[in-house]
Amino acid sequence: MKKCLIAVALLAVLPGVRAFGETYRWVDERGIIHFTDNPENIPAKYLKRVQQLPSVTGTPQAPPPSAPETAAEPAAPARPAELRYGGMTESEWREKFTSLxxxxxxxxxxxxxxxxxxxxxxxxxxxxxxxxxxxxxLQDFAKKQEEGATTVEDNPYVNKNPLSSPGRNREAYYKKLAEVQKDEARIKELQAQLAALDLEASRAGVPFPWRR
Known part of the structure; x- marks a missing residue:
């Protein structure tokens, strides 16, 4: 009968506590600490001093509140995608036209x-x-012709300088001529490439300022 009263008193002091599976602690008048997992073992005079300890097999304790997270820095706004026409950007189109x-x-x-x-x-x-x-x-030569006394050596148009070299001068002329003709042909080729590139840009819808 006495044990039943102790159990009832313990339940009145510790409401909502499970009868078994918990650990209880109290200190007697001599300062000795006692532990038990059975509330019936607690003397009646120490019921008001009893401390309930977390049980290993009891209900899991809620984790301590975590520190508030630092507010994340706002993400940088995404750069808008660069416009492309015909698979090329503005700088690529401009570079092609400028190079030619x-x-x-x-x-x-x-x-x-x-x-x-x-x-x-x-x-x-x-x-x-x-x-x-x-x-x-020319006057002297004409006079000799009138007299009928001219020779090949008298012809003023003939170069009588033995150091003259027509072959060397001819070679220099044709070398420069080939250089001029090469540049003229390359200019025509570049004009054709520019026309083709402009047509390609028109078909791709490339803005006109990009072609300048």
Whole structure:
């Protein structure tokens, strides 16, 4: 009967505690600490001093609240995708047009000087094959012709300088001519490439400013 009263008193002091499976602790008047997992073993006079300890097999304890997470920095806004036409970006289209135009302009700017040099070489070659007589030489030659006393050596158009070399001057002329013709052909080729690229850009819907 006494044990039943103790159990009832314990349940009144510790409401909601399971009768078994928990650990209880109390200290007697001599300072000795007692432990039990059976509430019936607790003396009645120590019921008010009893401390219930977490049970190993009891209900899992809730984890301690975690520290508040630091607010994440806002993500940088995504860069808009670069526009592409025909699989190429604006910079790629501009680079293609610019490359062709720069090469063509360099050739066109250099052609006038090369053509002037070509004309000069042609004159040198022609002169080396003969000569341009002076007015007096022409008059003397005409007078001898009237007298019927002219010879081949009297012809003022014949170059009598043994150091003259028409072959060397001819070679220089044709070398420069080949250079001029090569530049002219390359300019035509670049013009055709530019026209084809512009047509390709039109079909791809490339904005007009990108082609400049």
């Amino acid at each position: 135009r720069q090469e063509m302009k360099a050739l066109e700017d250099g052609l006038p000087a090369k053509r002037d040099e070509l004309n000069a070489l042609h004159r040198i070659w022609v002169i080396s094959m003969g000569r341009l007589p002076t007015g007096k030489e």
